[in-house]
Amino acid sequence: MTLPVLATDTIETTDSDALWWRSAVIYQVYVRSFADGNADGTGDLAGVRAHLGYLKDLGVDAIWFNPWYPSPLADGGYDVSDYRDIHPAFGTLREAELLIAEALALGIRTIIDIVPNHVSDQHPWFQAALAAGPGSPERERFWFHPGAGEGGNEMPNHWVSNFSGDTWTRTTNPDGSQGEWYLHLFTPEQPDLNWNHPDVRREHEEILRFWFDRGVAGVRIDSAALLVKAAGLPEVPEAPGPGEHPNTDRDELHQIYRDWRAIADSYEGTRVLVGELWLPDAERFAKYLRPDEMHTAFNFDFMTRPWDAAELRTSIDQTLAAHAPVGAPSTWVLSNHDITRPVTRYGRDDSSFDFLKKRIGTPTDLELGVRRARAAALLTAALPGSLYIYQGDELGLPEAEGIPAALIQDPMHFRSGGVDPGRDGCRVPLPWRGTEPPFGFSADAAEAANGAQPWLPQPSEWATLTVQAQESDPRSMLWLYRQALRTRKREAALGDGGLHWLPSDPDVLAFARGDRFVNVTNLSSAAIPLPAHDSILLSSSALDGGLLPAQATVWLRVSPQHPQHHKHTERIRQ
Known part of the structure; x- marks a missing residue:
């Protein structure tokens, strides 16, 4: 079966859209590895500016940048030495201002990273x-x-x-x-700040204003639950109760974020606060999303679950339930700059993610991982709320696991005694075009003149995964992502809103969004029949004699009168 080709029209976002963040598709840019404008081997703002058209065509609403500030890069830029400038390897403050304006002219907002728990030891x-x-x-x-x-x-x-x-x-x-x-809760090069000190609070409030004045639409707050420490710095209790951990999720944090929200709300348009919150307690998590605190927070639970229908459904239900009392939209993400890429993770016997379980040499079935990652891409894009995409996932890049030991830079690898492979494997520079490294990572003219190699080596087998190789191939991951995001913009039921589960077998996730859209994800080992439908909007895999293959997702157009919208609908079976 030939997968349907969709129209290329997109819906623009505007400054007047106060609720843009509730349904936004946000693309994470790890500047160092996105694109290199001067061919020195390091990605930069010039490279991002040259590829804004690519992001526009992909269909994103905002870009989230990892820290782009001056930094010794002891921890990939999360050791900040100056919050009011740009790292010289990435460009200049003026270039950042131009990028923010140029992206907004294309309907793409900018979100930047704030790292309030600590600074660089060179600060x-x-x-x-x-x-x-x-x-x-x-x-x-x-x-x-x-x-x-x-x-x-x-x-x-x-x-x-x-x-x-x-x-x-x-x-x-x-x-x-x-x-x-x-x-230092992280590396010795990242001393923790004392958030009881008025200088610390005042400084970060001024940093927010500095960047809001330059047009950024929001901030992602790194390690948002760690800022406040208990008086006396006591040991961690064996089983701390809610709010009792001495350095995590302290109740005093909420006033800090209320103050930040007041600053954000003082600006024209919606300036969002997005928290990085690793909290297992759903009730405690939701408190950060009350109307006078953060707008949204990253949903790490879904990202770390194994590829299992019961696990994923539980995560979806718990996530929606946690957000409902405070009226905040959920966020959905499959990976980021810290997490093993989906294509690799979903091809493993243990397809969940845990930092403590990462080991060098873990085998992966990449063919299986690709099928599951394609299915997961459509599943997450159909869920209620906003969607985050980490650069390169739209290309189906696997984790780069063959980085020579001498080139590994991530401190997690070294601090684990070499057991943890570290996070460099998901931070390797993107392949844009050509048949051999550096795959057009650097601007052509500059690359020819300078010839610098990317700061991390790219696998030679990525030749089939470049943007150039995928953009006209309807079977590619890039094609799938582009069509998914275009469909998501056109379908009024997608993005923010509700979800209605449909009866199905245990290994199938089937739900309706509105009265004309149905998502079916088949996590079983056999093909299944589709429910009654008018047409197929998009499928992660070609149908097999009208059946949805194993490890695949399909989006269906249905009529409101179809029985799956009634209580006693026929179960979607294997």
Whole structure:
């Protein structure tokens, strides 16, 4: 069967659309790996500006940029040394302003990353704190603390780092003697800020205004649940109750985000706050999405679930239920710059995701992973709320697992003792065109002149996955994503709104959006018949004699009178 070709018209978003964020398709740009405008091997803002047309054609409503600020890049830019400028490798502040304006002219808004929990150890504040010494006002902006035990040789507490290893590093005094310890929930190059200090709060409020003044439509808040620490920095209880963890999900956080929301709401148009919140408690999670706090938050639960119908349905139900009391839209995402890519993850025996389970050499069935990733792309695009797409997922890129050890840069790899492969595999530069690396990652003229290699090597087998190779192929992942996003814009029932489950066998996810759209995802091992329908809008795999193959999703146009919209509908069976 030939998959249907859809019209190419799209619906524009405008500044006057106050609710744009509730249904938006947001594309995550990891600048360093998107496109290289000057052929020095590193992606930059010039590269993004040159490819805004690609994003327009893809059908996205906004771009979310990972940190683009000056940084020593000890943690991929999440160690920020200056929030009011652009990393020289990426371009200039003026280029960022132009990019924001040029994207908006195409109907694409810009969301930037804010990293409030910590700064770089090269940040002027931290350098001043080191120079000022114990007891100084400069050190009060951070968590400097005398050590425990004899001679202060033991860490002040035993909190566990999100990157494995210790959370405290000892300083050296000017005379060479050992000094105080400072807290870092991530790497030693990322000292935690003390959010009890008024300077810290005032600085971040001014940072928000700085970027809102330059036209950004929102901020993604990194590690949003970690900012506030309990007085006295006590040890983590064996089983902390709600709000009892000493460095995560403290109740005091909510006033910070209420203050931020007031700033966002003071600007014309809707400036959104998007939280990175890894919280298992749905009730605690929802509190951050009350009308006077954040607009939305990342839904990590769905992304980390295995490819299993019961697991995914549970996640969908729990997610919608958690958001309902506060009236916030859900978000759906299959991966990001920290997560193993879907094509690889879904091809493994354990298709769930857990940072602690990542191991070098885990086998993957890529053919199976591709089928499942295609099905997942349509499934997530049909769910209520907003959709995030990590760059390269629309190309079906697998995790790059053959990066030579000498070229690995991610601190998660090193802090795990080399057990964790790290996150570089999902951060490899995108392939745009051609048949061999660097696949047009750099601008043609500049590439010929400079010849610099990308900062991470691209697998040679990506020759079949370039944008050029896929854009006219109706069987490709890129074609599927483009058609899905165009359909999503045209279908009034998609995006924000409700969902109605349809009766189906246990390995099938079937639901209606509105009275004319039905999604059917077949996670079983056999083809299944389709329910009554008027037409097929889109399918992740070609139908097999009218049946939906295993590991596939189909979008159907139905008539309101069809029986699947009534209580006693026929079950969708294998």
